[in-house]
Amino acid sequence: MRSSRERTMLQNEQEYIRILRSRLEGTLPKNELDDILSDYTEHFSIGKANGRTDEELWRSLGSPDDVAREIRVMHLVKKAENVRSCRNIFHAVIATLGLGLFNLVFVLVPFILLVLMLLFVFIIGVIFTIFGPIAFVSSVLQLAGRSAIAIWLSPVAGLFIATGMTSLGMLLVIGDYYLARFFYHVGIKYLKWNISTITGTEYAA
Template structure:
């Protein structure tokens, strides 16, 4: 592979990132080739020292997705960052996917518990109407309303926990990229 083919393949790999960023990356690699050629290396030696355009593209897209998720904190951007990081290799699949499934399941169970607690007065009324067991004990209704309060507090805790987990996932994805890149360079 020669320099032109390398740069063309790299540009094709970076097709999904914004054009200004793609242009910056392409400029950096063209400048790298220029600097290395000035030091006396030929283009085949330079390309031999670099990763493949596909691998470089995946890494840049993953970093771009993580930066995007930092500035646009929502589920879509974090999923995009996770998926871009998963594309970096099979080890990434294990390192990223297993913790994400665990965290997602834990958050989903907490959300269900909060929802169940929040609608407990409605469940008490439905239960009473289905089985003709309306209780006149005010304590049952007071407990149901206190469970609603606990559900609302749990929703707030889940929201704060989600913000923390979001930042933690971004740090984890950055660490994963550094680890993979570091192991590839060794």
């Protein structure tokens, strides 16, 4: 393990920028990464011009690992907001877990429950949409006396039930789609609020 003196010696501008770059490479576009590194380099330059040491600036700016983690989360949430997809929102949710263990409860658990609910509604809708027409055809054949299997005691009632099932199934699938869009929007808002609460910084709308 490094001694206290060795750790202090490593707390300089070059090491700070190196760590920040290594943590953000592959996540941020190159031009955005360069802008961020330029901003932090400028922070060090201004601070040292005012007589502050690298160690003082390191502590005031915060750990480069923590800074990179926050920047990465904000970038992924913004990406999920601009380009809506299951992949992007999943990456944004997973990234927020790195901000604090309590996010396992306040972010991951609600996310999993919401996905399961939407998936359940979608599956039920698909089942009804598929089975409804099959039941309708079976009822017609039953009325014509050509059905080998009698699904309904009353084929006439079966026609209405099958039509209702098909309609309900389609409504569930369509409703689930719009429900998912609504919760996606709410989820982005919640993630922004979560980041602002944890980091203590205002998240740009």
